[in-house]
């Protein structure tokens with residue numbers, strides 16, 4: 102694969118076979134450019150999380166290669182704060198306040214206490230939680246807990262944010278609010294986002310590019326460039342055309358697998 106100047110992630114003919122024998126990914130070839138918002142869209146079990154986890158150095162390719170910023174993901178994680186991960190479950194420490202949860206990764210990195218607090222307050226303000234810094238996770242709604250989790254990921258100023266179905270457990274209204282907020286953060290922080298979802302509408306609303314994956318063994322079925330300006334209208338003809346395109350792509354990938 103020819104290296105592109107702005108390319109920051111590449112999957113090069115990646116197979117992933119777990120030791121149970123499950124083939125989670127087969128021949129995945131994909132490159133991701135700086136500043137992109139790319140969604141991995143596909144049916145359950147097609148290897149979306151496996152692909153995302155590999156970018157974070159959590160699991161290695163059985164064959165082929167994954168590179169991040171031209172290095173192995175493990176090297177990147179070891180040497181920098183360039184990658185942050187947000188999971189479906191907010192994963193907060195119940196005995197720490199909102200502020201202390203967000204400060205945790207900064208404490209682990211030994212920066213000084215005053216600047217840790219300033220940074221944590223800045224990102225909490227960005228996610229609309231500056232009035233809740235002293236609350237504990239149990240006092241927050243699911244949407245607020247997810248905001249804390251996003252703030253914690255942003256605190257170390259990562260170049261890349263990996264998000265594995267972060268809004269899947271939220272109600273539709275909260276999900277839409279957080280989608281809008283995430284797009285604002287993406288623009289403001291100039292970051293690259295890799296986002297896993299089952300939801301076609303979510304993928305079209307958020308992404309510059311959608312990687313549609315087919316069911317096991319997971320492979321790339323198609324790439325859709327979403328050429329719609331931001332902010333996007335959820336109910337408009339062009340939006341619906343992309344929803345149809347992504348839906349058909351998903352259906353076709355399922356049909357291909359069953360033939």
Ligand SMILES: Nc1ncnc2c1ncn2[C@@H]1O[C@H](COP(=O)(O)OP(=O)(O)OP(=O)(O)O)[C@@H](O)[C@H]1O
Nearest residue numbers: 119120121123125144145146147148149150151152
């Ligand atoms: N640690 C593991 N050991 C063995 N098999 C695994 C492991 N992790 C995932 N798998 C299997 O690999 C396949 C792909 O899983 P993965 O979680 O990557 O898919 P996914 O597309 O993210 O699914 P979902 O949308 O349901 O979260 C599945 O069949 C899963 O059961």
